[in-house]
């Protein structure tokens with residue numbers, strides 16, 4: 001399998017206890033089969049604690065979350081007791097992968113860092129170079145990867161403004177974002193955090209013109225969404241919708257940013273929220289792809 005990754009990928013390092021939105025809080029954490037066997041046969045007091053903290057009910061074995069939906073192994077210093085007691089290699093698949101994502105096609109595996117992790121978002125948004133997708137190309141690669149490279153090249157044309165680059169991509173596919181009241185459409189979606197509702201509602205108010213040049217973080221956001229979603233069209237044929245999903249995601253993030261404090265940390269937080277609320281809900285992504293098919 002040939003592996004592809006964005007050029008910033010290896011720079012990521014989890015900031016653990018310094019993280020404001022720890023990924024071990026608020027999500028159900030499934031335990032994969034291989035690690036389940038290890039946990040169920042672990043010795044001593046920690047082995048007992050592991051077994052007491054795993055539920056085998058439902059579709060998939062999972063940790064029983066504690067107060068405030070905390071992972072039962074996240075200690076009071078926001079450090080992981082599984083790593084402390086058994087080493088990093090004992091983490092279940094979902095924990096060792098996060099915030100990484102994988103898209104697979106025949107003989108090609110594409111990995112990336114998800115924006116739902118604040119440190120990954122910080123890394124992506126502050127990456128100054130044009131993001132390259134690094135991997136061993138083959139003549140047998142589907143045409144879509146070449147087309148996606150062309151889209152990324154257009155989005156990275158730093159001779160032009162961000163809006164001019166977006167216009168070039170729309171022209172390439174002869175597409176336009178449907179004219180909709182997107183705040184209403186987003187309010188119809190499943191939501192995790194009431195603060196996200198407030199962000200969507202805020203889009204109804206007057207935004208301000210951005211005073212600084214945010215073109216590099218904006219470019220990285222666009223490239224992120226194109227890299228992550230466009231090639232998945234090879235499985236459902238919805239290429240245009242997927243490009244529009246990338247443009248819509250950027251549009252919403254920028255509109256919310258225009259109504260917030262104009263700092264990098266504010267933009268990181270908006271991207272993190274967007275990702276957690278939209279990207280990490282298959283239902284929400286699907287609902288938006290349908291909306292973009294009108």
Ligand code: SF4
Nearest residue numbers: 014015019023117119
């Ligand atoms: S969200 Fe990111 S930085 Fe925070 S604990 Fe999880 S992986 Fe680490």
